[in-house]
Amino acid sequence: MNSDIILLGHGSGGKLSHQLLDTLIIPTLSQVAERDQNDSAILHHEGGRLAFTTDSYVIDPIFFPGGNIGDLAVNGTVNDLAMAGARPLAISVAFILEEGLLLTELKIILESMREAAEKAGVRIVTGDTKVVPKGKGDKLFINTSGIGVFDHDLEITGSGARVGDKILINGTLGDHGMAVLASREGLELDADIRSDSAALNHLVADLLATCGGSVHVLRDPTRGGVATTLKEIARQSQVEITLDESALPVDDTVAGACAILGLDPLFVANEGKLLAAVAPEAADEILALVRRHPEGEKAAIIGEVTGTAPGKVLMRTAIGGRRAIEMLAGEQLPRIC
Amino acid sequence: MNSDIILLGHGSGGKLSHQLLDTLIIPTLSQVAERDQNDSAILHHEGGRLAFTTDSYVIDPIFFPGGNIGDLAVNGTVNDLAMAGARPLAISVAFILEEGLLLTELKIILESMREAAEKAGVRIVTGDTKVVPKGKGDKLFINTSGIGVFDHDLEITGSGARVGDKILINGTLGDHGMAVLASREGLELDADIRSDSAALNHLVADLLATCGGSVHVLRDPTRGGVATTLKEIARQSQVEITLDESALPVDDTVAGACAILGLDPLFVANEGKLLAAVAPEAADEILALVRRHPEGEKAAIIGEVTGTAPGKVLMRTAIGGRRAIEMLAGEQLPRIC
Numbered sequence A, B: 001m002n003s004d005i006i007l008l009g010h011g012s013g014g015k016l017s018h019q020l021l022d023t024l025i026i027p028t029l030s031q032v033a034e035r036d037q038n039d040s041a042i043l044h045h046e047g048g049r050l051a052f053t054t055d056s057y058v059i060d061p062i063f064f065p066g067g068n069i070g071d072l073a074v075n076g077t078v079n080d081l082a083m084a085g086a087r088p089l090a091i092s093v094a095f096i097l098e099e100g101l102l103l104t105e106l107k108i109i110l111e112s113m114r115e116a117a118e119k120a121g122v123r124i125v126t127g128d129t130k131v132v133p134k135g136k137g138d139k140l141f142i143n144t145s146g147i148g149v150f151d152h153d154l155e156i157t158g159s160g161a162r163v164g165d166k167i168l169i170n171g172t173l174g175d176h177g178m179a180v181l182a183s184r185e186g187l188e189l190d191a192d193i194r195s196d197s198a199a200l201n202h203l204v205a206d207l208l209a210t211c212g213g214s215v216h217v218l219r220d221p222t223r224g225g226v227a228t229t230l231k232e233i234a235r236q237s238q239v240e241i242t243l244d245e246s247a248l249p250v251d252d253t254v255a256g257a258c259a260i261l262g263l264d265p266l267f268v269a270n271e272g273k274l275l276a277a278v279a280p281e282a283a284d285e286i287l288a289l290v291r292r293h294p295e296g297e298k299a300a301i302i303g304e305v306t307g308t309a310p311g312k313v314l315m316r317t318a319i320g321g322r323r324a325i326e327m328l329a330g331e332q333l334p335r336i337c
Helices: A013-027 A067-080 A102-122 A175-183 A201-214 A225-237 A252-261 A280-291 B015-028 B069-082 B103-120 B175-184 B200-216 B225-237 B252-261 B280-291
Strands: A041-045 A049-055 A085-098 A123-133 A140-149 A168-169 A213-220 A240-244 A275-278 A300-307 A312-318 A322-323 B041-045 B046-058 B087-098 B123-131 B140-151 B166-169 B216-218 B240-244 B275-278 B301-306 B312-316 B324-327
Touching: A013 B103, A013 B123, A041 A225, A041 B087, A041 B123, A049 B015, A049 B087, A049 B123, A049 B280, A067 A085, A067 A102, A067 A140, A067 A201, A085 A102, A085 A201, A085 B041, A085 B046, A085 B140, A085 B324, A102 A123, A102 A140, A102 B015, A123 B015, A123 B046, A123 B140, A140 B087, A140 B123, A140 B140, A168 A280, A175 A252, A201 A213, A201 A275, A201 A280, A225 A240, A225 A300, A225 A312, A225 B240, A225 B252, A240 B015, A275 A280, A275 B087, A280 A300, A300 A312, A300 B123, A312 B069, B015 B046, B046 B069, B069 B087, B069 B103, B069 B140, B069 B200, B087 B103, B087 B200, B103 B123, B166 B280, B200 B275, B200 B280, B225 B240, B225 B275, B225 B301, B225 B324, B275 B280, B280 B301, B301 B312
Parallel strands: A085 A123, A240 A312, B087 B123, B240 B312
Antiparallel strands: A041 A049, A049 A140, A085 A140, A168 A275, A168 A300, A213 A275, A240 A300, A312 A322, B041 B046, B046 B140, B087 B140, B166 B275, B166 B301, B216 B275, B240 B301, B312 B324
C-alpha cells in the first residue's frame, strides 16, 4: 500500500483500486470471500446458476447531459448482469440521502430509475433508505444490486479470450466520462456531449441467442475506461491484446474535449458500452448484429488477441508504431459513476 | 409530505420513513416496483424461490461496544434473509469510503466482517469500492445485499399473524441503540451496554426445522424498535396485538440509560433480535428451543394477537391499564444502523 489512508485514487477502478483489493480487502476477507474478477459473481445452487452483482453510485454532479445518477444506477447493474451472460431477474435499490436534499430532485431521479427499469425490463423488488446529516454525504448515493438468471449454458467470463479472437466495442469511447466532466467543469464546447448511459441486456440477449458460442468475453468498460478493462481481460485470460488506434471510434467533440483537458479517451469511463472478445470467424456476423441495435450503431472491431504474453495490451498506432497500454494510474476523473 | 426536503427523520424507520416510501418512492416507481413490506423480497423463478434483500449502513460511530459497522452490515443482511425463512446463500459488500479513512480502521472492520460471515456461514461473493472526497461522506458507509434460498415450503411473511398467536422476542430490548448512543454521547454508566449485533440464521433454521408450521411471522426490530415493528406486523396481518409491559425483557443498565435520556426501549433499535408470532399451542416449545441458543437465552413471550382491529398495538401496563402504541415519530436516534 502506498499510504496509510484512503486516497481518491482507490476509487478509480484502476491500479490503486486493484491494489486495495489485492493487498487489503481480499486477504483480510480470505476465509469468506474470493476475488471476483468478473462484473458479476456466479452462484451455483440446487435451482441452477445465478449471477449476483452490486455497485454503489456516487457520481458528481447527480444530473448530467444524457442522464442522472438514477438511470445510471439501474443501467450499471443491469449491464453487470448482462456481461455475465445473465438475464436480469430483479434489482434492489438502496439510497443514502443527505439531509436537505430536495424532494423534487429525488422525484426526478426516481422517474429516471423507473424509465430505465422499464426499458431494461427489470423489476425493483426491494430497497432501503438511510439519511445522513447535512455535510456527511453529498445529495444522494445509490446502491443497486442485481440477480440474474441464465437462459443458456454458455459461460461468459473474463478468462475466455483466445488467441485470434477479435475485440469488438459497440460504439464510441469516453462519452459518459466527458459528459460528466464537461458538465462539472462548465466546459464550453461546440456541441453537447451526452452520456452513453444505457442498458445493454437486450443487445446481449440477442447476441447470445444468435452467436452465443462465438462470444468468449463480455465486459463493460466503466471506471478506468477501455484501457483498464482490456488489461483486466488480458490478465484474466493470460493473453496479449493488440488494439488498432485508427479503428477506435471516438466522437469528434469528445476527442476535442479530451485534447483540451489532456485526457486519453481510452481511459475515460463509459456507461453504455461493452467490449467483447469473439471468435474471428463470427466477427463480421456479430458486428452486423450489434450494429442493428440502437446501442450498437457505431460498433467497431478495434483489435485482436495477438498472443499469449499474459496481461499485455498493445496499441498499433496510426503511424505504424506499437506502444504498451497500462491500467489507469491514480484518479483521472473522480466520482464518474 | 411535511416538507420539501429530506429530513433526518426520513431515515428513522418510523412514520416519516413510511411516508416517504408511500407518498414518493413507491408511487413514482409504481410501474417497476411494489412496496416490499417484508425484510426480504421473495422471487419466483424456474429454479425455485429466492429471497433478496439490501441494506445500507451509515451508523455513527463506526466502532461501538459490542461491534462495529462491519459485523453489523453482515449480520443485518443475514437476519433480513432469515426473517423470510431463507437460508443465506451469499452476500455482496459495497463500500463508500471517505478520502482520508485510516487503512488500519478499514482493516479492523474487514476482520469483523470476516468473523461475522464465518459465524453465519455465509460467503461474500461480490463487492464494490467507491471513494468520495473528504467532507462528502463520513468515514465509510457499507451496503450489503443478500440472496437466500429455501430448505422448506413454509411462507413466513409479515401478514401471517393470527388471532391467538403469541408474540415472542429472543432477548432484551434496546441494547444496540443504547450502546451506540451511550458511546456517541460519552455517557458514564455503572455497567457497559453492548450492542446485541448477531446473526440469527442458525436459530431460525433450527426453529423452522423443528416447529416450522407454528411460526407465522418473523421480523427483526431494528430501526424504530419493537414498537414500530409490531405496528408493521399488525398492519400487514390486519390484527390487534397486545403487549404485556411486565413481560418485556429489558436490561437494567439499558433501562437506566433510557430513563436518563428520556427514551423508551420499545422504540430503540436492536440488531440481534427477532419478533415471532407463533401458534399458541407451540409457544412453550418454541420458547424453550429459542432459549437453548446463545442468542435466545433471555427469550420471552411478550404479548399476543388479541383481535382483528387492523394495525392496532396496545400495551397492558404493569398497573393494569391499556395504552395505544404508535410508530416511532421523527428521529429518536439518528444513524443507529
